[in-house]
Amino acid sequence: MPPLSTRQRRTIAHHLIRCCILSAFGYYIVFLTRTGALVRYVEPNLAAAVKLSAIGLFATAIYQLHAALQEWQGNSAAPCDCNHEPSSSLAANVLLYGLFMLPLALGFAF
Numbered sequence: 001m002p003p004l005s006t007r008q009r010r011t012i013a014h015h016l017i018r019c020c021i022l023s024a025f026g027y028y029i030v031f032l033t034r035t036g037a038l039v040r041y042v043e044p045n046l047a048a049a050v051k052l053s054a055i056g057l058f059a060t061a062i063y064q065l066h067a068a069l070q071e072w073q074g075n076s077a078a079p080c081d082c083n084h085e086p087s088s089s090l091a092a093n094v095l096l097y098g099l100f101m102l103p104l105a106l107g108f109a110f
Helices: 005-033 046-071 092-107
Strands: none
Touching: 005 046, 005 092
16 A cells, blocks of 8 residues: 555544544533433423434544545545535634534533
8 A cells, every 4th residue: 555645644634533523522412411411402392303413423423434544545535526625724724623622622521
């Protein structure tokens, strides 16, 4: 297997970060459900939909993990010209992923 290019390493890192963030949101919903605290944050009529959304979050996280493994093996997705490439700016990426991780950090902290 030839060494990975910088673009491949960057793409793998983005997929893995997304996988971790999506898994953390799914786990947070499961955590709130198991502790009985979900009703403090969600309307009781919508609790079932939120619980089902955790399954969707876990499924999307698995897809991101699969995409990272495919990129690592050299089987990148077919280009669709849909602009799915992450930004090359480190500051933009830190800001974007930080916006998603901030509610998780606050939720697990309090």
